[in-house]
Amino acid sequence: MTGADRPVIVTGTGTDVGKTIATAALAVLGRSAGLDVGICKPVQTGLAPGEPGDAHEAARLSGVERVLEVRRLPDPLAPETAARVAGLSQTTCEELLGPIRDWLDSPGTGGDATGVPPRRLDLVEGAGGLLVRLGTDLTIVDLAAALDAPLVVVARAGLGTLSDTELTVRAIDAAGLRCAGVVVGSWPFDPDLAERCNLEDLPRLTGVPVLGRIPYGAGELPPDEFVRRAPDWFEADTVATLERSLPATVST
Numbered sequence: 001m002t003g004a005d006r007p008v009i010v011t012g013t014g015t016d017v018g019k020t021i022a023t024a025a026l027a028v029l030g031r032s033a034g035l036d037v038g039i040c041k042p043v044q045t046g047l048a049p050g051e052p053g054d055a056h057e058a059a060r061l062s063g064v065e066r067v068l069e070v071r072r073l074p075d076p077l078a079p080e081t082a083a084r085v086a087g088l089s090q091t092t093c094e095e096l097l098g099p100i101r102d103w104l105d106s107p108g109t110g111g112d113a114t115g116v117p118p119r120r121l122d123l124v125e126g127a128g129g130l131l132v133r134l135g136t137d138l139t140i141v142d143l144a145a146a147l148d149a150p151l152v153v154v155a156r157a158g159l160g161t162l163s164d165t166e167l168t169v170r171a172i173d174a175a176g177l178r179c180a181g182v183v184v185g186s187w188p189f190d191p192d193l194a195e196r197c198n199l200e201d202l203p204r205l206t207g208v209p210v211l212g213r214i215p216y217g218a219g220e221l222p223p224d225e226f227v228r229r230a231p232d233w234f235e236a237d238t239v240a241t242l243e244r245s246l247p248a249t250v251s252t
């Protein structure tokens with residue numbers, strides 16, 4: 001194994017919280033710090049073959065070239081449900097892990113004149129919230145455990161997010177995994193009282209930092225503007241926080 005084989009999992013408190021846009025912004029942040037970034041969506045639902053999925057959308061916004069989608073299911077449902085409804089086999093952990101490990105082990109892009117490969121940041125976006133079934137008895141928690149990967153939780157900004165986010169971080173803790181921090185998936189131009197208070201309460205209640213806030217509407221920005229602006233949406237030490245959350249490099 002190399003140091004490149006530990007991804008960061010981007011999960012969320014639910015579906016539509018902005019995981020894809022947050023993944024794209026984290027990818028830009030990583031690239032701006034000189035990291036070689038990849039984006040993976042293990043299971044994509046709700047799209048026909050050939051349509052751009054979440055990983056492709058995040059890559060389009062961020063300019064990332066290393067992209068992997070392992071499995072696609074047609075109906076816009078939780079992956080386990082989508083497989084059942086379509087009469088297809090349930091996704092297994094092994095079926096996802098094989099291609100993801102190969103992708104993590106594949107050579108990165110870039111490198112500098114010294115021949116030293118750049119450090120890597122491989123982002124893996126879950127489907128829906130933390131405990132959504134990717135297959136029978138399979139959640140993103142199992143994938144994170146198998147990959148020994150830390151997780152970032154994307155959360156809503158407004159009233160109700162405190163409990164959702166604390167539940168998600170507690171479930172990550174209970175599984176013996178690390179949560180590197182929270183990203184607010186869509187931060188309004190004019191935050192209300194609850195949204196402003198949540199910024200203070202989220203770190204206190206979850207025990208992890210708020211790493212960043214993606215402005216409302218960011219997903220509609222032209223990619224060049226998205227790339228220019230995204231690093232400013234994160235706390236200055238976010239890349240270091242992510243790298244610290246990765247387990248120590250193991251060489252063979």
Ligand SMILES: Nc1ncnc2c1ncn2[C@@H]1O[C@H](COP(=O)(O)OP(=O)(O)OP(=O)(O)O)[C@@H](O)[C@H]1O
Nearest residue numbers: 015016017018019020021128186215216217218219
């Ligand atoms: N900051 C944002 N700016 C603009 N649009 C956003 C933002 N966050 C989310 N959206 C929009 O909200 C919708 C849901 O966001 P997104 O697809 O990122 O959610 P998700 O958490 O990745 O959902 P899924 O569980 O389906 O992967 C999309 O239409 C997206 O364009």
Ligand SMILES: [Mg+2]
Nearest residue numbers: 019020054125
């Ligand atoms: Mg998504």
